[in-house]
Amino acid sequence: MIGPHSENPAQSLLDPINYYSGTLIPDNWDTLEEFFNWFVLEAKMPLMIPWNATIAHGDDFTAISIFKKASYQVEMFLEHPSICIKPHCHPNVETINLHLGGGEQWPSQEDYNMSTRWGTIDWKKPAGLLHGDNPSGERFLGWCMLSFQKWVNNEPIKSVASHWKGTTAGPIHDKLIRDHYPDSFVNNGYADVTMSQIEHEIMVEFNLINK
Ligand SMILES: [Fe+2]
Numbered sequence: 001m002i003g004p005h006s007e008n009p010a011q012s013l014l015d016p017i018n019y020y021s022g023t024l025i026p027d028n029w030d031t032l033e034e035f036f037n038w039f040v041l042e043a044k045m046p047l048m049i050p051w052n053a054t055i056a057h058g059d060d061f062t063a064i065s066i067f068k069k070a071s072y073q074v075e076m077f078l079e080h081p082s083i084c085i086k087p088h089c090h091p092n093v094e095t096i097n098l099h100l101g102g103g104e105q106w107p108s109q110e111d112y113n114m115s116t117r118w119g120t121i122d123w124k125k126p127a128g129l130l131h132g133d134n135p136s137g138e139r140f141l142g143w144c145m146l147s148f149q150k151w152v153n154n155e156p157i158k159s160v161a162s163h164w165k166g167t168t169a170g171p172i173h174d175k176l177i178r179d180h181y182p183d184s185f186v187n188n189g190y191a192d193v194t195m196s197q198i199e200h201e202i203m204v205e206f207n208l209i210n211k
Contacts, residue, residue, distance in 0.1 A: 032094045032150040035072045056159035058173030063159050071154040074146055081142040085132040088166025091194050092152040097122040103141035127152055165192045
């Protein structure tokens with residue numbers, strides 16, 4: 001039991017090696033679904049924040065990685081109140097979302113004081129699949145979810161919100177994308193990490209795209 005009588009209260013009282021000693025992390029997931037099942041059902045959603053995880057934030061979200069191994073990652077997203085996610089895709093990332101509730105959404109009648117939204121799953125979106133577009137813009141008081149990801153290219157740790165093609169959430173989101181993909185096309189509410197600024201200019205010049 002951890003209590004106030006510890007000899008050195010300034011020292012960390014939780015040793016991650018001991019705390020997670022019963023959690024064995026596989027290295028042979030073949031699919032995002034396998035990884036999802038291990039993390040949620042076997043490991044019971046451990047909070048293993050990578051030491052080099054950074055806060056990602058855009059105009060309507062805040063996120064941090066809570067687990068990363070090789071090309072697999074879990075991010076916790078705090079979706080701000082009245083969010084309206086614009087149409088977009090993540091060109092080289094497969095995703096599964098697991099909603100955790102909050103924001104006074106669908107209160108549970110059970111003992112845990114949780115939302116009945118907890119456990120709602122958006123099943124896998126293949127890399128590059130267009131999604132988003134919530135026309136009502138009404139999302140109550142925000143909510144919390146986990147984003148499970150398999151990156152096609154095993155990139156250094158970063159938010160899936162930076163790996164974006166489509167309409168962005170606004171200027172703060174634009175900056176996040178630009179910070180992680182400085183050569184990619186980002187312009188006033190639209191981004192495409194598969195295209196460089198120069199490629200975009202050439203496409204426009206030859207009338208291959210409109211924007
Ligand atoms: Fe997305």
